[in-house]
Amino acid sequence: MSATIRVRVAERRAEALDICGLDLVAADGSALPAFTAGAHIDVHLPGGLVRQYSLYNAPGETQRYRIAVLRDAASRGGSAAVHEHLQPGTELSIGQPRNLFALDESAPHHLLLAGGIGITPLLSMAERLSAMGECFELHHCTRSPGRTPFLQHMAASPFARHVQHHHDDGAPEQKLDLADTLARAPAGTHLYVCGPTGFMDAVLAAGRSAGWPEERLHREYFAAAPADSSSDGSFEMEIASTGRVVPVSAGQSALAALLAAGLDIPMSCEQGVCGTCLTGVKAGTPEHRDQYLTPEERAANNQFLPCCSRASSARLVLDL
Ligand code: FES
Numbered sequence: 001m002s003a004t005i006r007v008r009v010a011e012r013r014a015e016a017l018d019i020c021g022l023d024l025v026a027a028d029g030s031a032l033p034a035f036t037a038g039a040h041i042d043v044h045l046p047g048g049l050v051r052q053y054s055l056y057n058a059p060g061e062t063q064r065y066r067i068a069v070l071r072d073a074a075s076r077g078g079s080a081a082v083h084e085h086l087q088p089g090t091e092l093s094i095g096q097p098r099n100l101f102a103l104d105e106s107a108p109h110h111l112l113l114a115g116g117i118g119i120t121p122l123l124s125m126a127e128r129l130s131a132m133g134e135c136f137e138l139h140h141c142t143r144s145p146g147r148t149p150f151l152q153h154m155a156a157s158p159f160a161r162h163v164q165h166h167h168d169d170g171a172p173e174q175k176l177d178l179a180d181t182l183a184r185a186p187a188g189t190h191l192y193v194c195g196p197t198g199f200m201d202a203v204l205a206a207g208r209s210a211g212w213p214e215e216r217l218h219r220e221y222f223a224a225a226p227a228d229s230s231s232d233g234s235f236e237m238e239i240a241s242t243g244r245v246v247p248v249s250a251g252q253s254a255l256a257a258l259l260a261a262g263l264d265i266p267m268s269c270e271q272g273v274c275g276t277c278l279t280g281v282k283a284g285t286p287e288h289r290d291q292y293l294t295p296e297e298r299a300a301n302n303q304f305l306p307c308c309s310r311a312s313s314a315r316l317v318l319d320l
Contacts, residue, residue, distance in 0.1 A: 004044065004093040005032065009086050010064060015149035018071040019117060020083060023064045027091050031062040035097035037128040038121045038192075038220070041065060042095030042268055046085040051078035052222070052269055054120040054194070055097060056150075058127035065094070068149055070117040095268075100275055100292075101220040103128060107190040110136035111181065113203050115195020116143070119150060121220055122194060130159035135186075141166045141176050141199065178206045192218045197291070214294045221273040221291040235311040239263070239320050240282050254306035254316075263320060265306065272308035279306055280319025287312040 011023040026032055040054045057066040069082040086092070103110070103125055110129055112122040119140050129136045138159070142148040144167050154163045166176040182191075191212065193203040200219055207217045229251075237246045237254060248257040255277055258265050268276040272290030286304035297303065304316070 004042075004095055007032075007065070007092060007094050009088050009090045009092075012086065012088055015068050016151075017146050019068055019147075019149045020071075021066065021068040021149070022082070022086060023066055024094065025064050032065055033096055034062055035059055035065075036099050037103050037124040038101035039097040039099040039124070040101075040121070040220075040274075041067070041097050043067070043082075044093040044095075045078060045081040046092070047077065047081055049078050049081055050268065051082075052274055054101075054124070054220070054222075056120040056123040058131070059124060065097075068117060068120055101192070101194070101218060103192070104190050104218075105132070105134075107188060107216075108135070109186045109189040110134065111185050111189050111191045112136060112138040113176075113181075113191065113193045113195075114138070114140045115193075115199035116141070116147070117149065118193075118195030118199070118220075118222065120194075122192060123150060123154075125192060126157070126159045126162065130157070130162070136162055137181075138163045139166060139176055139181065140164070141168075141195070143167065144169045178203060179210070182206055182210045182212070188216075190216045190218060194220045194222065197221065214296060232310060235313070236315040237311075238315055238317045240317050241320060245315075248310070253308065254304075254310060258306060258320075267307055270307045272305045275305070277305055277307045278303055282317040282319050284311055284313040284316035286310070286316060 006027040007024040008027045009022055010025040013021040015021040035055055037059045040052045042050050043053055044050050053067040053069060055065050056068060069079050071083045072079045101121055112125055114122045122138060126138050154160060166174055191207055193200050204217055204219060232250050234249050246257050246261045248254050255265060255267060266276050268274045273292055275292045280303050281301060285301055287310045288298045288304060289308045290305040292305060
């Protein structure tokens with residue numbers, strides 16, 4: 001795992017109902033590592049949880065990292081820890097910025113589609129595209145103006161004219177017409193989507209049914225849909241380099257079995273969204289349960305995410 005950085009909460013703001021924004025600065029006052037648009041950081045929270053949050057400020061800013069967190073009633077504790085324990089002056093550790101949702105800056109046009117708090121990585125992209133003078137549209141879908149973070153921030157930004165807001169409680173004519181938006185996009189447009197799983201699945205399905213290739217459909221999930229584990233069975237994993245066999249019991253994740261066997265597998269989100277634990281598969285058939293791999297990558301069956309995925313064959317031979 002890469003080294004962590006000690007930071008301090010320099011400022012905390014209410015960005016919208018149940019959404020707080022935090023500015024993090026290096027605890028020793030030094031510059032933070034540079035990041036690119038779409039990057040996120042691991043945030044080590046009080047109580048031992050580690051959660052990923054996208055950076056929403058302009059790439060190139062190294063005096064602070066800006067994150068925003070929705071208090072999620074269904075959360076596994078991460079958002080509650082942020083809202084309850086991170087106050088101005090609180091010190092904590094974060095990981096180095098990583099980007100699994102990078103802009104393709106060679107595209108002729110960019111369509112940024114955000115659902116709710118999924119706006120954060122797309123704001124950073126909008127900052128970058130605006131600074132580059134690129135063509136783009138940013139659509140932000142939320143339940144209501146009161147639940148829309150960064151309304152003022154976007155209205156006052158240099159890219160305000162590129163932004164359209166769509167509210168569930170608003171008039172029908174202001175709602176996002178996905179099919180029309182995709183149909184109007186210039187040839188070669190790249191689409192970037194982040195938000196709740198249902199929103200993202202709808203956007204990606206619309207893109208695929210309109211014939212957009214996967215390389216122009218960029219996505220970042222920030223939460224996994226709850227998996228049904230009631231019919232999980234046991235299976236085995238064989239470590240290709242040693243021939244050692246690691247059993248996985250019905251109530252155990254493949255990652256937990258690998259770690260218990262002493263293998264050093266990098267991990268972060270533990271819910272199949274970040275890609276950190278990606279492991280090669282040389283034989284056998286994974287049962288993919290992640291939201292990180294594309295349909296083509298899943299079908300190739302030569303890699304899987306052991307934090308959430310299992311096996312549909314009796315044994316997987318892992319490229320370890
Ligand atoms: Fe994030 Fe496995 S740890 S996908």
